[in-house]
Amino acid sequence: MNAVESREFREVCKRAGLAVTHQRQVLFEVLKNMHGHPSPEEVYARIKRRIPSISLATVYKNIHLFLESGIFREVSLHHGSLRVETNSKPHHHLVCTACKAIFDIDANELGLAEKTGTLPGGFLAQRYAVDVLGLCAACQQKTV
Amino acid sequence: MNAVESREFREVCKRAGLAVTHQRQVLFEVLKNMHGHPSPEEVYARIKRRIPSISLATVYKNIHLFLESGIFREVSLHHGSLRVETNSKPHHHLVCTACKAIFDIDANELGLAEKTGTLPGGFLAQRYAVDVLGLCAACQQKTV
DNA sequence: TATTAAACGATAATTATTATCGTTTGTCAA
DNA sequence: TTGACAAACGATAATAATTATCGTTTAATA
Secondary structure (H helix, E strand, C coil), X not given: CCHHHHHHHHHXXXXXXXXXXXXXHHHHHHHHHCCCCCCHXXXXXXXXXXXXXXXXXXXXXXXXXXXXXXXXXXXXXXXXXCCEECCCCCEEEEEECCCCCEEEEEHXXXXXXXXXXXXXXXXXXXXXXXXXXXXXXXXXXXXX | CCHHHHHHHHHHHHHHCCCCCHXXXXXXXXXXXXXXXXXXXXXXXXXXXXXXXXXXXXXXXXHHHHHHCCCCXXXXXXXXXXXXXXXXXXXXXXXXXXXXXEEEEEHHHHCCCCCCEEECCCEEEEEEEEEEEEECHHHHHHHC
């Protein structure tokens, strides 16, 4: 990491109220240089090559801090335990980023023009699952 | 459950190649009558009121069978372990329902008209996370 | 450079889920 | 109807992912 990147990282930490530690800095770099959607274990394996003594717990804690601070995002907004969809009508989800509540919205009410058929790359699109992220009415009140 | 519903359930099981058991039938009814996005534990609590001796393992096993057979869906397509998004550009996901692979696609390449601002119900929409479900090129070959 | 809060590493604990296994039940053919 | 056999069941052990705890180390800042 060069001087400019290092300064940037210090800025990022300052904004998030995080101390600048070696582990945190290397994790940041590693994540920036990974591709796709790595799991904490995969990140841990990678960062261990640079800091063999690092703990898996430190990786988890710092990934969470990065997510909370908006420095990185997670792939699935509602990962965690299995949930069954009981609404059989075509619908999408309104996900409140504050309270994590999920509301259903009818597909036609959201009115997206969903392209099915073959997409670039040869992917055959069959169905769209849309999460609209934002704030529910109740949480908008609270944050005012 | 009346005679018509019972016949329907038998049909559903026949199509899925599943035996018609009492536990399975009650689980089916309970799921049909629940709302939202219940977890297996919540379903278990509910079904226990009608079959106190039922095992949590049975609930899990049958929920999975229902999901595999397409009788119900699960809320998140890529639930399970935490994944970090390393692609900082606005993009969406192509999710292969066969091999579970996730490919990124640039938001503008997908070209959805995303309505932000306040939606019906007072939800403040800030960002869209779209999963396009279908089959990747490789899996289309296999299923031919 | 001394103080203090934050972060670290090791690891125990927890949670969600899956596997195992002996017993029971549903299916199907005779 | 019944008997054989596969499927499903309940109890619970095992596993995987994640989080909590706690004594030690390190960074912030006065």
